[in-house]
Amino acid sequence: MRRGLTLGVATVLLIGLAACTSLGVVSAWLNDQVAFTAPQLQRQLDARFPRTFDRVGGLVSVRLDNPRLSIPPGDRRLRLDFDIGLDGMASDGRTGRVALVSGLRYDPSTRGLHLDDPELLQFDLPGANALLRGGARGVVNSLIAEYARSEPVYRLDDDLLSKLPTGRQVGAVDIDSGRVVVRLAR
Template sequence: MRRPLYLFPALCLLLVATACTSLGVVSAWLNDQVAFSAPQLQRQLDTRFPRTFDKLGGLVSVTLDEPRLTIPQGDRRLRLDFDIGVDGVGADSRPGHLALVSGLRYDPSTRGLHLENPELLQFGLPGSNALLQGGARGIVNSLLAEYARSEPVYRLDDDLLSKLPSGKSIGNVDVTDGRVVVHLAR
């Protein structure tokens, strides 16, 4: 008995659609790179904040909240803005603002993209005097260095890493054309 021919195009379409969903990740590695957009990185950041860090033996707590990641067109670094709260002697309870720019690097131990050479752009705490502002700035700089060393901005998922071509590993990470591009190396 002959099968109706109208099912053949539907079957082909279904096969193509299934192949496209699994090729998305693989096709990225075919060019020895994969790119991430700011919204992709933002989604992971949103799940990991607010974060509180104790400094000076617990005398001061710094809370980072509401991360906002942008990749300015034409820039080679990404920008991160946070609401910042400092809890300690003489600190105002209202949130301040912290902005930084940074490159990215890959760390195989965390399987993540970490800040590289973060540069503090803006730092302000409401109601603080210059002395507290300067001391808090030092604490924030040490916090940024610690965060860059240990915490990824974006963690590569196991599915993506399992599809690395044989003999290749993660190489340089560039911020270019409004995207984060992870290159492969031999």
Template sequence: MRLFRTSAVAALAAILAACSTLGAVTAWLNDEVSFGAPQLQRYLDNRFPRDFDKLGGLVSIRLANPRLSLPPGEHRLRLEFDMGIGALGGQGAPTGHLALSSGLRYDASTQGLHLTDPELLQFDLPGSGSLIKGGARGVVNSLLAEYARSEPVYRLDPDLLEKLPAGKRIGRVDIDRGRVVVRLQ
């Protein structure tokens, strides 16, 4: 009986280890490679919380607890954050919520996947009046545009990029059937 339990535990550990690497990318297949939401989520988890200063430091935005999903049947990802806004150098505790939808594009200079055409879906700041909320929305839209331009949502592994087939380069990035698909051209 003891041998059976030990074998069962070892088999379960092996299955769990295999599952944790299922989403790992090692090679280009048919001129494409795909990623699941868990891979992108792990990358984001290591990059947040983050503080962004806007308007010359007059306003600070803190984004924390990113939650990325690839909704089935949609061709855009959904990204949600807890958000706080502070003024005059103060940091705002993340009491608000921000949700956006976006496509993805590849940027060779960062070797990463960046948001493209982000669309603000939800913006909630508890306790703020409509005037403040309207002004804050403009700051958040500015932050989204800056973030999409300069910060990757996911950085491709340099080993993967070294395995690009001769004469090929990264072309389109699609979101298809709950996966991010990077296609070569």
């Protein structure tokens, strides 16, 4: 008898937990929004880096590694920091740092959140002379623009998108109170 009662209680708890998980996603959409935290976005970035990008017809390779995403308090944009390495163009192979801030936008073709109007904040390349740093900065700016067009920072999963209410679609993406908030539109 006691074993049956324990099994029954465990079953009810598991069903309740599964329902709460599903209700969390559905209720977010019912409120016409769903929110993501910086750690959620960070996990997807970690899985996609390091990355190497060839530029200038393969004469220069830019290696981005160790992405660090944060949402500064009170800011309406997120911050991304990377370690950067350049190969080619008389590079000495040392690693530098690059930092940018950006809003986010939703792209239905990738089902992802992409950088929107990214701004380069910091570009440090140790051991590079001023001419090389200037040229490399231009390469990094073009790389960031290309990345913003084609690569999402975060991809919405199929399960979440399948729960969109009928006739609704993903609309505005805002950064508010330290979270990325995806709002629905008609």
